[in-house]
Amino acid sequence: MRIKFLGLLIASVLVAYYIYAPIPDNVEDQWKLMLFDAFLRTVGHVATIAEKLGFGNYMDVMMKITTMEYTPPVSDEKVIVTDTKFNDVPVRLYIPKGQPDSLKRAMIYFHGGGWCVGAAGMKPYDSLSRWTSEKLNAVVVSVEYRLAPKYHFPTQFEDAYAVVKYFLQSSVLDQYNIDSRRICVSGDSAGGNLAAAVTQQLLHDPDVKIKLKVQVLLYPALQTIDLDLPSYRENANMPVLSKSLMVRFWSQYFTNDTSLKEAMETNQHGPTELSGLYKFVNWSHWLPERFKKGHIYIAPSHGSSKFVQKYPGLLDPRAAPLLADETKLRGLPLTYICTCQHDVLRDDGIMYASRLREAGVPVIHEHVEDAIHGAIMFTTSPLILSAGQRMANNYINWLNENL
Incomplete structure (x- = not known):
């Protein structure tokens, strides 16, 4: 009996240790997050083993989550949903049925997933795009850009840019009855990176005559130089996106060579001769005082x-928009940046907001104190987070007022 009890006790301790995650007290729905994080870590461990045994790349296994979450393009009474191609790049297109004769707003959306996983057809992205289309009476173009490890930078950027340039043609906008003065790009995480990079590139592209009204960046990844920001230090082991996973995403974006990942883990991947770029990501200058507290x-x-x-590409603003000099930032459209307190990417977004303001760009920065990375995607069953629902509502309401 004692042996059975001891075995049960040990098993319980191991399960508790595995499920437990260091979630701050102000974050709601902690048990949901712990269980989801345990699932993610399990998949991550399987991916690591598979990679070491030569069965495939780590991201090939992680992509199974994307496959599990796939939902087909099904229209409903409010939105017409179809899978098509723009400029040979797959997109999922959402066209609202309400007010069919009125001019519509438009959004081009780039999903997250570290340039390695994710898809427009994942249930959370499909749900957000449907809601955006319905509430804003907007045509939404959700882009299926190619992913690492099969494709590396600049492929993801080039796919994103190809879709935007195609869509911004007057003939295409007329086809979908879109008001050319009310178009935006948006994206979360790696998608926020693509949205920021595309917006910078459009500003200086003489072939593009139609300008964006708004860019929306949801907890974006924006720089490759310093992976030891206060947000990386404080949130290294947070659920959903740990520092080690973000480093893996960054390195995989450029190469399958693991030596880059190892250098990034120790923040030793930048050469001396390019240290002048550090001024663009010097958090001691760009972060407000409350985010510097306790850090040197x-x-x-x-x-x-x-x-x-x-x-x-490590130092290319198309991959790291925060590395663009001020001349490339002046004239950017109204920008909405959302950051989460418990997120390794928090400081990327905050520094970009500071740099944009200094360049004269109008910026709205929403900072969510009780949220982790990716929260806005947790608005569908079975994992619905209070912070995610709140963020999604704020996002849609802001767009409704400003787009």
Whole structure:
């Protein structure tokens, strides 16, 4: 009897240890997050084992979550949903049925997933796009850009840009009865990165005559240089997006060579000769005081120049929009940036808001104190988070007032 009890006790401790995650007290729905994080870690462990045994890339296994969440393009009484292609890039198109004769707003959306996983057809993205289309009477174009590990930068950016340039043609806008003065791009996480990069590129593209009214960046990943920001330190082990997973996403965006990931983990992937770019991501200058508390700025360690030579995209603003100089920021459209307190990417978004304001760009920065990375995607069953519902409502309401 004692042996059985001891075995049960040990098993219970192991289960509790595995399920437990360091979730801050002000975050609601903690048990939901713990169980979901345990699921993610399980998939991650399987992915690691599969990769070490040579069965495939880590991201190939993680992509199974995307497959599990896939939902077909089904129209309903409010929105027509179809899968099609714009400029040979797959997109999921949402056209509202209400007010058929009126000019419509439009949004081009880029999903998150670290440029490696995710899809427009995932249930949370499909749900958000339907809701956006219905509430805003907007045509929504959700982009299925190609993913790593099969494709690396700049493929993801090029797919995103190709869709936007195609869509912004007058003939295309007329086809869908869209008001050319009310178009925006939006994206979350890696999708926020693409949205920011595309918006910068459009500003200086002489072939594009129609301008965006708004860009919306939801907890975006914006820089490759310093992966030891206060937000990375404080949230290294948060659920959904840990520092180690974000580093893996960043490195995989550029290459399958694991040596880049190892250098990024120690913040030693930048060469000495390009240290001038550090001013753009120096958090001691760009972060408000309350986000610096308890932290001392340490400039990234200088490493070998081999990584930048092999992967110049590391310092390309199309991959890291925060590295764009001020001249490339002036004239950007009204910008809405949402950041989450318990997120490794928090400081990327906050620094970008500071830099945009200094460049004269109108910025609305919504900071959510009780949210983790990806919260806005947790608005569908079975994992519905209070913070996610609140963020989604604020996002739609802001767009309704400003787009």
